[in-house]
Amino acid sequence: MPFGNTHNNFKLNYKVEEEFPDLSKHNNHMAKVLTKEIYGKLRDKQTPSGYTLDDVIQTGVDNPGHPFIMTVGCVAGDEESYEVFKDLLDPVISDRHGGYKPTDKHKTDLNFENLKGGDDLDPNYVLSSRVRTGRSVKGFTLPPHNSRGERRLIEKLSVEALTSLDGEFKGKYYPLKSMTDAEQEQLIADHFLFDKPVSPLLTCAGMARDWPDGRGIWHNDNKTFLVWVNEEDHLRVISMQKGGNMREVFRRFCVGLQKIEEIFKKHNHGFMWNEHLGYILTCPSNLGTGLRGGVHVKLPKLSTHAKFEEILTRLRLQKRGTGGVDTASVGGVFDISNADRLGSSEVYQVQLVVDGVKLMVEMEKKLEKGEAIDSMIPAQK
Amino acid sequence: MANSFTRMMTGRNPAVLLAVGAGSLASGYLLTENAAAAERRRLYPPSADFPDLRKHNNCMAAALTPTIYARLRDRTTPNNWTLDQCIQTGVDNPGHPFIKTVGMVAGDEESYEVFAELFDPVIKDRHNGYDPRTMKHPTDLDSSKVTSGMFDEHYVLSSRVRTGRSIRGLSLPPACSRSERREVERVVVTALSGLKGDLSGRYYSLGDMTDREQQQLIDEHFLFDKPVSPLLTAAGMARDWPDARGIWHNNERNFLIWINEEDHTRIISMEKGGNMKRVFERFCRGLKQVEHLIQERGWEFMWNERMGYILTCPSNLGTGLRAGVHIRLPFLSKDPRFKKILDNLRLQKRGTGGVDTAATGDTFDISNLDRLGKSEVELVQLVIDGVNYLIECEKRLERGQDIKIPSPIAQFRK
Numbered sequence: 001m002p003f004g005n006t007h008n009n010f011k012l013n014y015k016v017e018e019e020f021p022d023l024s025k026h027n028n029h030m031a032k033v034l035t036k037e038i039y040g041k042l043r044d045k046q047t048p049s050g051y052t053l054d055d056v057i058q059t060g061v062d063n064p065g066h067p068f069i070m071t072v073g074c075v076a077g078d079e080e081s082y083e084v085f086k087d088l089l090d091p092v093i094s095d096r097h098g099g100y101k102p103t104d105k106h107k108t109d110l111n112f113e114n115l116k117g118g119d120d121l122d123p124n125y126v127l128s129s130r131v132r133t134g135r136s137v138k139g140f141t142l143p144p145h146n147s148r149g150e151r152r153l154i155e156k157l158s159v160e161a162l163t164s165l166d167g168e169f170k171g172k173y174y175p176l177k178s179m180t181d182a183e184q185e186q187l188i189a190d191h192f193l194f195d196k197p198v199s200p201l202l203t204c205a206g207m208a209r210d211w212p213d214g215r216g217i218w219h220n221d222n223k224t225f226l227v228w229v230n231e232e233d234h235l236r237v238i239s240m241q242k243g244g245n246m247r248e249v250f251r252r253f254c255v256g257l258q259k260i261e262e263i264f265k266k267h268n269h270g271f272m273w274n275e276h277l278g279y280i281l282t283c284p285s286n287l288g289t290g291l292r293g294g295v296h297v298k299l300p301k302l303s304t305h306a307k308f309e310e311i312l313t314r315l316r317l318q319k320r321g322t323g324g325v326d327t328a329s330v331g332g333v334f335d336i337s338n339a340d341r342l343g344s345s346e347v348y349q350v351q352l353v354v355d356g357v358k359l360m361v362e363m364e365k366k367l368e369k370g371e372a373i374d375s376m377i378p379a380q381k
Numbered sequence: 382m383a384n385s386f387t388r389m390m391t392g393r394n395p396a397v398l399l400a401v402g403a404g405s406l407a408s409g410y411l412l413t414e415n416a417a418a419a420e421r422r423r424l425y426p427p428s429a430d431f432p433d434l435r436k437h438n439n440c441m442a443a444a445l446t447p448t449i450y451a452r453l454r455d456r457t458t459p460n461n462w463t464l465d466q467c468i469q470t471g472v473d474n475p476g477h478p479f480i481k482t483v484g485m486v487a488g489d490e491e492s493y494e495v496f497a498e499l500f501d502p503v504i505k506d507r508h509n510g511y512d513p514r515t516m517k518h519p520t521d522l523d524s525s526k527v528t529s530g531m532f533d534e535h536y537v538l539s540s541r542v543r544t545g546r547s548i549r550g551l552s553l554p555p556a557c558s559r560s561e562r563r564e565v566e567r568v569v570v571t572a573l574s575g576l577k578g579d580l581s582g583r584y585y586s587l588g589d590m591t592d593r594e595q596q597q598l599i600d601e602h603f604l605f606d607k608p609v610s611p612l613l614t615a616a617g618m619a620r621d622w623p624d625a626r627g628i629w630h631n632n633e634r635n636f637l638i639w640i641n642e643e644d645h646t647r648i649i650s651m652e653k654g655g656n657m658k659r660v661f662e663r664f665c666r667g668l669k670q671v672e673h674l675i676q677e678r679g680w681e682f683m684w685n686e687r688m689g690y691i692l693t694c695p696s697n698l699g700t701g702l703r704a705g706v707h708i709r710l711p712f713l714s715k716d717p718r719f720k721k722i723l724d725n726l727r728l729q730k731r732g733t734g735g736v737d738t739a740a741t742g743d744t745f746d747i748s749n750l751d752r753l754g755k756s757e758v759e760l761v762q763l764v765i766d767g768v769n770y771l772i773e774c775e776k777r778l779e780r781g782q783d784i785k786i787p788s789p790i791a792q793f794r795k
Contacts, residue, residue: 010460011558018560022588022624048417054558061621147465149429177433203614210472213433 008044008052016040021061028073029284030060033091047084049141051077056085059144059205072096072285075205077145079138079272079280093277093284097342106278106288109345112247112254118354121244125361126295127333130240131253131350133290134233134281136272137264142282143207143232151214151230158229161263162218169256171220173229176212192217194231207232207282224249225256233281233290235260244295246357250350278342287342293350294337295357296322301367302360303332307377311363314380315356316340336360352381427451430465432472439484440695441471444502458495462488462556467496470555470616483507483696486616488556490549490683490691504688504695508753509792511699518689518699521756524665530658530765536772537655537706538744542664542761544701545644545692547683548675553693554618554643562625565645572674573629573638580667582631587623603628605642618643618693635660636667644692644701657706657768661761689753699753704764707733711743712778713771718786722774725789726767727751747771754792763790 011019020039023031034057042053060073074092076082082089090102121129136142137157140150159173174183187193196211197203219226228236237260239253264270272280278288302308303319312319320335321328329335336357338349363373431450434442445468453464471484485503487493493500497514504513511518532540547553548568551561570584585594598604607622608614630637639647648671650664672682683691689699713719723730731746747768749760774784 008461010552011560014558014560018563019558021559021621049421050418058620062619147425147430148432149425152429204620208473209469209615210432213472 008046008054011054012044016043019043021057023061025064026060026073027065027067028060028063028071029092029095030057030073030088031065032095034088038087042085042087045084047078047080049078049080049145051081051084051141051145053085053088055145056081056088059201062204063201071201072283074284075144075282076142076280076284078141079136081142082277082280082284089284093287093342096285097288098340100343102276104343105275106342107345107348108273108278108289109347110254110257111347112251114347115247115250115350115354117358118247118250118350119245121246121295121354121357122361123243125298125364126244126357127298128240128242128296129244129246129249130238130295131246131249131291131293132236132238133253133257133292133346134279134286135235135237135257135261135290136280136282137234137269138272139269140234142234143230144205144282148210148213151210154234155214155216155229157264157267157269158227158235159216159218160267161260162227164263165220165256165259168222168252169220169225169259171218171225173216173218175216177215187217190219190223192219192223192226194228197232202232205282225252227260232283233286246293246295246350246354250293254346285341289341289344289346289349291341291346291349292337293353294320294335295353296333297336297357297361298331298333299336299360299364300332302364302373303329303334305363305367305373307373311360311377312336314378315359316352316381317356422455427454430454432468434472434475436475437471437484438476438478439471439474439482440503440506441468441484441499442476443506444499449498453496453498456495458489458491460489460491460552460556462492462552464496464499466555466617467492467499470612473615474612482612483694485695486555486618486693487553487691487695489552490547492553493688493691493695500695504698504753507696508699509751511754513687516754517686518753519756519759520684520689520700521758522665522668523758524658524662524761526758527658527661527762527765529769530656530661530761532655532657532706532708532765532768533772534655536710536775537708537768539651539653539707540655540657540660541649541651541706542657542661542702542704543647543649544664544668544703544757545647545690545697546668546671546701547645547691547693549681549683551645553645554641555616555693559621559624562621562641566625566627566640568675568678568680569638569640569646569671570627570629571678572671575674576631576667576670579633579663580631580636580670582629582636584627584629586625586627588626598628601634603630603634603637605639608643613643616693636663638671643694644697655706657704657761657765661704665757697752699751700755700757700760701752702757702760703748703752704761705731705746705748706764706768707744708747708768708771709742709744710771710775713775713784714743714745716774716778716784718784721786722771722784723747725787726770727763727790727792728767728771751792 016036016039020036046052055077056074059075065071094100137154140146140154162173197208215230217228224241226238237257239249241249261271279290281287281290316339317336318339322330322333322335338353340349363376366373427450428447431447457463466488468485470486476482501513505511548565551565608619626641628639635652637649648668650660652660690701692698692701727750728747729750733744733746749764770787777784
């Protein structure tokens with residue numbers, strides 16, 4: 001909550017044992033890491049904007065999780081959260097990001113020319129290509145914590161930056177609270193519109209407060225570059241198009257992002273970034289590149305092959321249904337994207353997707369012909 | 382009764398002394414202030430944060446002006462609870478064109494004082510003009526005063542009285558920390574274990590309940606769920622669920638207490654049939670005994686003579702009392718005068734699932750509309766008289782006779 005330490009000092013009148021949450025039925029990264037000792041050490045701390053440990057963990061306390069899916073269970077309220085609460089967040093980051101250490105450095109590479117190939121994924125199989133990431137604007141607190149005034153200012157700066165773009169990036173902003181019915185229907189039909197969060201993972205973290213104030217969607221006239229303002233992060237930037245030309249999608253992604261960043265920097269509000277954690281976002285799972293590059297691809301035979309999961313794991317890819325996270329696949333069409341975010345660059349992660357999807361399409365074709373694919377199964381990347 | 386609440390606190394939270402009693406408080410004062418927070422306040426004046434309430438229909442939105450917001454935004458209660466936190470639920474839930482919700486909650490007893498400039502007009506709006514600055518609320522739990530409390534059971538299927546109580550010195554459900562909530566549970570459960578005779582019973586903690594116990598409590602309509610209504614979740618009342626939540630009921634299964642749901646406690650007396658007098662008698666007796674048991678250990682209920690019992694939602698101030706019946710009114714419910722009759726009797730109808738549900742068949746939940754400005758005895762008598770009138774109407778319509786709309790009841794004692 002904005003501006004204060006909200007009740008935290010008052011809680012210090014109670015002992016650690018009395019305040020410590022009951023995590024006995026919980027299965028999330030925060031619950032696995034948090035001990036009474038860590039809680040005791042961090043409970044009287046706050047970031048300069050007043051974000052506290054209980055704020056960080058509330059979503060994980062309220063959402064015990066799922067036996068099969070390990071959620072993160074904590075969020076940052078501002079850039080400094082990752083510093084002030086590092087005794088909790090470093091181990092969570094390590095668990096979530098394959099053993100990433102507090103001393104590791106993250107490489108950022110948004111030079112699309114470093115990507116090899118990626119323009120020739122078979123459109124008979126690859127139906128669409130998409131790359132998304134998030135950006136946080138320096139000098140503001142994050143969606144779990146920010147006030148209406150901050151959120152509105154983030155919106156104002158974002159709209160200024162976006163409406164100054166031209167050429168292939170010329171577009172228009174649609175604020176959620178003044179959208180017409182016709183605009184809304186069109187945005188839904190284009191699969192652009194985001195809803196008020198209903199997932200308790202987000203609502204318990206306070207990200208839906210004051211909806212729809214300060215929220216909106218911007219997209220270019222070509223409908224291939226899209227920015228969400230003030231949803232789960234300050235900005236979510238999405239480049240997408242039908243077919244398999246991931247190279248072009250990534251080019252537009254990198255160019256657009258860099259243009260936007262330049263404008264924000266001119267106003268002394270660059271993006272939150274550091275050389276250890278890369279781009280700083282609300283959820284620790286999106287640190288690093290914050291990048292999810294993926295395709296919708298038809299793999300009816302491969303997806304039923306006994307080794308499908310293993311192939312994905314080795315390629316460092318993950319599958320989702322075509323509705324996005326936590327949905328099921330329809331008609332053998334899967335959303336395949338990179339699993340990693342932190343510890344490798346944007347180019348590297350998109351390269352994994354390009355190479356991995358290319359390989360899987362070859363495997364699918366082989367299986368169609370009734371041939372075996374065992375010799376094609378790759379080593380662990 | 383009134384005097385016992387104006388005596389000195391037994392040292393739970395000395396800051397509360399500032400809040401109790403009439404007169405305007407000087408402020409919220411900021412217990413902690415650091416340079417960064419001060420800088421942010423400078424960068425974001427109150428006008429930058431004023432919520433957009435143009436599409437809203439709730440009491441808070443009707444009362445909040447930029448001037449009030451500017452004066453109150455940077456104040457905090459002694460527990461550091463803020464105005465933004467009080468109004469968040471009303472900002473997040475614009476409301477319904479037909480139903481005017483309250484749109485704000487208290488985080489602690491002091492909220493009603495520190496943010497009086499907003500709470501007072503909201504209270505006035507919700508409670509028919511009641512002015513907590515100038516009026517006194519009567520508390521009367523003497524059930525012997527109630528008359529004609531036995532309904533015709535051909536029409537009345539069940540009778541129920543509920544209220545809420547808050548434990549002075551502990552923050553309310555939107556604001557409480559886990560340890561405060563656990564303390565509420567400890568204080569109340571310890572007190573309840575001292576009840577004897579027809580009131581003796583046991584406690585079921587929500588987290589430790591077995592499946593069988595859970596099913597039994599659901600079948601008896603006792604069990605409460607994790608709140609899903611965004612009115613409650615946006616106010617932070619579902620945090621840490623199900624930690625320190627539970628249900629206590631007596632062995633006879635007609636006296637029931639919810640712990641740490643929307644209020645610290647909700648107390649319910651109910652039984653099948655039409656003996657409202659007995660239901661109210663048990664209600665008052667149980668309440669008094671629980672109060673006595675917590676006082677033995679140095680605790681007391683939040684109460685003052687202007688607002689009566691202090692609860693989370695301003696709509697429940699005063700008595701916090703809803704007395705009602707499930708009643709079959711096949712003829713009357715189809716009569717076009719039904720609503721006007723209810724309005725004039727100061728009664729409301731709900732479906733048999735409770736608030737915001739529809740009636741099944743011809744059976745309705747009929748209860749008092751008012752909470753503040755009339756005592757418990759007055760409100761229960763009003764329900765008794767009103768329900769008896771409805772039954773008279775029903776009988777007359779059955780016989781083909783005409784009915785009359787009664788004249789409206791005065792809304793509260795001035």
